[in-house]
Amino acid sequence: MTDTTIHRFPDPTQLYAAAADAFVSEAIEAVAARGRFTAALAGGSTPVGLYERLAQPDLHGGLEWNRVEFFWGDERTVPPDHEGSNYRMARLTLLEPRHIGDEHVHRIRAERADTAAAASAYEDDIARCLGVPAGGSPPVFDLILLGLGPDGHTASLFPGTRALDVRERWVVVNEVPQLSTTRITMTFPLINRARAVHFLVTGENKAAALADAFRRPRDPARYPNHGVHPDNGRVVWFVDEAAASVMDG
Numbered sequence: 124m125t126d127t128t129i130h131r132f133p134d135p136t137q138l139y140a141a142a143a144d145a146f147v148s149e150a151i152e153a154v155a156a157r158g159r160f161t162a163a164l165a166g167g168s169t170p171v172g173l174y175e176r177l178a179q180p181d182l183h184g185g186l187e188w189n190r191v192e193f194f195w196g197d198e199r200t201v202p203p204d205h206e207g208s209n210y211r212m213a214r215l216t217l218l219e220p221r222h223i224g225d226e227h228v229h230r231i232r233a234e235r236a237d238t239a240a241a242a243s244a245y246e247d248d249i250a251r252c253l254g255v256p257a258g259g260s261p262p263v264f265d266l267i268l269l270g271l272g273p274d275g276h277t278a279s280l281f282p283g284t285r286a287l288d289v290r291e292r293w294v295v296v297n298e299v300p301q302l303s304t305t306r307i308t309m310t311f312p313l314i315n316r317a318r319a320v321h322f323l324v325t326g327e328n329k330a331a332a333l334a335d336a337f338r339r340p341r342d343p344a345r346y347p348n349h350g351v352h353p354d355n356g357r358v359v360w361f362v363d364e365a366a367a368s369v370m371d372g
């Protein structure tokens with residue numbers, strides 16, 4: 124049974140401070156229990172404030188950053204130095220400021236011409252790092268960070284796209300006609316094994332999607348975020364008042 128919590132904040136700054144504390148708390152707990160913390164980062168623009176907060180020196184001192192294994196929930200099919208790269212965004216805002224070693228950074232090589240091979244290689248990297256056989260049951264990430272699109276998508280699981288129905292893969296290539304692009308994304312089977320999922324949602328442009336997330340009957344084909352319900356995990360929503368403005372109506 125999924126345990127879902129929603130935290131509302133007056134503004135993004137307070138949201139990012141709380142989300143950073145929650146990230147660190149999950150990490151310290153994971154390191155104490157299992158010696159490391161496996162985290163899949165979200166892309167887009169919303170997480171920038173969180174990653175910048177995590178990079179600030181005054182942050183909680185209890186986390187050994189070299190115990191964190193960084194992954195991504197999805198990636199655009201662009202080079203790693205492209206302004207649209209989710210890896211680049213996290214590298215600039217968090218990985219470099221925190222001096223995270225390359226051995227702890229597991230990016231999706233979505234720039235490869237053979238995107239199917241890139242998705243498979245990422246699955247192999249996940250299997251190797253999390254210590255499970257490739258192709259078997261999905262491994263358990265300690266934390267998966269997710270955003271929410273105005274259309275209800277999350278990661279690169281967009282409404283009406285084929286990746287929504289995938290059950291036997293952890294990571295797939297997903298054609299996204301809405302954006303006339305191709306993405307590589309984690310799938311629901313992998314996401315729903317996580318110990319914790321944190322959604323980060325800010326801004327008025329997400330208000331309708333957030334209301335749909337909580338008030339519409341479950342329909343992942345139309346509202347992909349509905350497909351996120353970890354079997355034995357916690358889902359925590361970090362939302363600001365601008366994004367929550369329609370929910371109360």
Ligand code: 6PG
Nearest residue numbers: 166167168169270271272277278
């Ligand atoms: C991506 C993300 C995507 C994002 C939402 C929200 O690669 O873009 O994985 O799911 O979280 O589109 O994007 P913003 O944070 O930019 O609003």
